[in-house]
Amino acid sequence: MLTRAPDARGGFVAGRGAAAGAARLQVEGVSLSFGGLKALRGVSFDVEPGSITALIGPNGAGKTSMFNCISGFYKPQQGAIRYDGQDVTKLHPPARAGMGFARTFQNIALFRGMTVLDNIKLGRHSHLKTNIFNAFAYWGRAAREEMELRAEVEERIIDFLEINHIRNSPVAALSYGLQKRVELARALAMHPRILLLDEPVAGMNREETEDMARFILDVKEEWGTTILMVEHDMGMVMDISDHVVVLNFGEVIARGLPHEVQRNKKVAEAYLGSGDPAALKAKLSGKPSGAKTVAGEVRA
Amino acid sequence: MSDLLFFIEVTLAGLGSGALLSLTALAFVLIYKATRVINLAVGEVLMLGGYLFFAFASGLNLPAWAAIPLAVAGGGLVGAVLERGVIRPMLGENPISVFMVTIGIGSVLVGLVELVWGADPIALPAFMGNTPIFLGEAYVSRKIAIGFAVAAVVIGFFVLLFRTWRGGVALRATASDQAAAYSCGINVPGVFSAAWIIGCGTAAGAGILLGSIGGIAPTMGVFGLSALVVVIVGGLDSIAGALVGGLLIGLVEAWAGTYLGGEYKIVTTFGILIVMLMIRPYGLFGTTEIERL
Numbered sequence: 001m002l003t004r005a006p007d008a009r010g011g012f013v014a015g016r017g018a019a020a021g022a023a024r025l026q027v028e029g030v031s032l033s034f035g036g037l038k039a040l041r042g043v044s045f046d047v048e049p050g051s052i053t054a055l056i057g058p059n060g061a062g063k064t065s066m067f068n069c070i071s072g073f074y075k076p077q078q079g080a081i082r083y084d085g086q087d088v089t090k091l092h093p094p095a096r097a098g099m100g101f102a103r104t105f106q107n108i109a110l111f112r113g114m115t116v117l118d119n120i121k122l123g124r125h126s127h128l129k130t131n132i133f134n135a136f137a138y139w140g141r142a143a144r145e146e147m148e149l150r151a152e153v154e155e156r157i158i159d160f161l162e163i164n165h166i167r168n169s170p171v172a173a174l175s176y177g178l179q180k181r182v183e184l185a186r187a188l189a190m191h192p193r194i195l196l197l198d199e200p201v202a203g204m205n206r207e208e209t210e211d212m213a214r215f216i217l218d219v220k221e222e223w224g225t226t227i228l229m230v231e232h233d234m235g236m237v238m239d240i241s242d243h244v245v246v247l248n249f250g251e252v253i254a255r256g257l258p259h260e261v262q263r264n265k266k267v268a269e270a271y272l273g274s275g276d277p278a279a280l281k282a283k284l285s286g287k288p289s290g291a292k293t294v295a296g297e298v299r300a
Numbered sequence: 301m302s303d304l305l306f307f308i309e310v311t312l313a314g315l316g317s318g319a320l321l322s323l324t325a326l327a328f329v330l331i332y333k334a335t336r337v338i339n340l341a342v343g344e345v346l347m348l349g350g351y352l353f354f355a356f357a358s359g360l361n362l363p364a365w366a367a368i369p370l371a372v373a374g375g376g377l378v379g380a381v382l383e384r385g386v387i388r389p390m391l392g393e394n395p396i397s398v399f400m401v402t403i404g405i406g407s408v409l410v411g412l413v414e415l416v417w418g419a420d421p422i423a424l425p426a427f428m429g430n431t432p433i434f435l436g437e438a439y440v441s442r443k444i445a446i447g448f449a450v451a452a453v454v455i456g457f458f459v460l461l462f463r464t465w466r467g468g469v470a471l472r473a474t475a476s477d478q479a480a481a482y483s484c485g486i487n488v489p490g491v492f493s494a495a496w497i498i499g500c501g502t503a504a505g506a507g508i509l510l511g512s513i514g515g516i517a518p519t520m521g522v523f524g525l526s527a528l529v530v531v532i533v534g535g536l537d538s539i540a541g542a543l544v545g546g547l548l549i550g551l552v553e554a555w556a557g558t559y560l561g562g563e564y565k566i567v568t569t570f571g572i573l574i575v576m577l578m579i580r581p582y583g584l585f586g587t588t589e590i591e592r593l
Binding site for chain 1 (some may be wrong): 469472479480481482483486487488489
């Protein structure tokens with residue numbers, strides 16, 4: 001067991017190294033259906049390393065389905081998800097977590113009944129190397145990993161996200177906004193190279209939203225992590241995203257810089273409707289009229 | 301004075317059977333914690349453990365030190381097959397359906413055991429000896445004392461394991477939020493399998509202990525029902541609850557059986573169950589928001 005000790009250190013070093021890097025994510029022709037319902041139809045887009053990319057679209061557009069394909073909770077029937085060029089479509093979430101994926105959930109998924117610190121520590125679970133035999137020898141490697149983990153967690157993430165005052169509180173007792181922040185902290189403890197945020201500011205008030213937006217920008221700037229987020233708050237999307245991808249009825253209808261997407265007629269129509277019954281009928285019958293040309297225009 | 305001595309002897313016997321109840325309850329709790337399935341086949345897996353030990357020790361003439369681990373491993377294997385083959389395909393189904401399936405599994409196990417070994421009770425080969433043990437002046441049956449000691453050691457080992465081993469952390473995280481655990485790099489399907497394997501192996505081990513005290517029969521699975529009372533009293537998702545609840549029910553059963561008469565044993569146990577369900581449906585140590593059974 002002693003001979004394996006360097007592995008543990010190696011694991012940590014690799015973990016740290018990974019945190020510094022940013023991953024490129026490519027979604028290539030992903031289709032997903034549940035029975036007869038086609039949630040995604042040939043969706044393709046790229047997330048550039050170190051960028052903040054927002055995935056937007058009206059309710060039911062397939063954003064969360066796309067997100068679950070990327071994080072490994074769903075397996076698309078067609079297409080591929082590439083992570084730094086490597087096909088990860090078939091990998092399950094723990095395998096992806098080990099590679100540098102981390103996500104948050106639309107409906108907060110924290111370990112209730114545990115403290116903030118315990119939740120954050122669990123983020124490092126996939127990177128711990130302690131095995132069953134020396135877990136009992138608490139003062140061996142387990143203790144050292146524990147100390148390193150604690151120091152790392154406490155010094156960086158807790159300070160960074162300004163949650164020092166609640167570190168020992170049970171998460172269930174916290175306000176909604178703080179719970180979201182703890183979820184982000186747990187994701188950061190995973191040393192992600194790509195951070196997937198599912199509606200990070202949903203249900204937050206103005207002040208909480210501004211705080212969260214600042215944290216997300218800081219994550220990008222200080223840690224250089226690639227960020228992909230699904231979000232409904234257009235103000236925030238337009239403020240902090242580098243790139244926006246718009247989904248509607250399971251298809252990409254537009255992509256580009258925030259202000260380009262904002263001016264896109266197709267996008268306005270998806271959100272507000274064109275007011276033209278014939279257009280709506282055509283859309284429901286499954287004949288997307290000119291979606292591709294619009295997307296092309298925006299890209300050009 | 302002799303009344304007091306008698307009371308102490310009854311109490312010790314109660315603690316002995318209580319430890320076995322705790323051990324069996326632990327199997328319920330482990331499986332429920334990880335997979336949110338109330339596995340009513342635990343009692344039958346326990347019975348199968350007794351028969352597997354009988355097969356290895358009497359049929360193959362293996363010594364006890366080999367037959368016991370083999371029987372426990374056999375129970376674990378049954379757990380693995382059940383989880384992978386029956387329970388996992390039913391993930392996301394109505395909990396009542398899964399619950400009913402485990403009842404069915406129990407009946408199938410009883411049928412299989414009757415086919416192979418017949419329906420008559422069998423005495424297990426003695427491996428513990430019969431010399432009574434005296435604690436001071438109080439007499440304790442050697443088998444019950446050994447059963448208590450083994451159960452205590454196993455439970456202590458589990459408690460330690462779940463406190464220190466990261467598998468215990470994985471179990472707690474999975475119990476708390478499966479999606480979050482999955483995204484944090486915890487192999488949730490692996491936790492499911494491990495819980496069923498360890499749970500059914502534990503039940504099989506309890507079956508060997510129980511069988512060596514009172515013999516084995518295809519009907520000994522009803523012991524699982526007493527253990528179910530224990531987990532409801534202690535809390536379905538609480539290891540500490542299984543421990544305390546088991547000793548409590550064991551004591552109450554021994555006292556009621558001795559001082560009120562044998563016919564009051566079950567009445568008292570299930571009376572406690574009813575009162576418990578009325579005043580604290582999530583059990584002594586259970587999570588409050590747990591679904592009510």
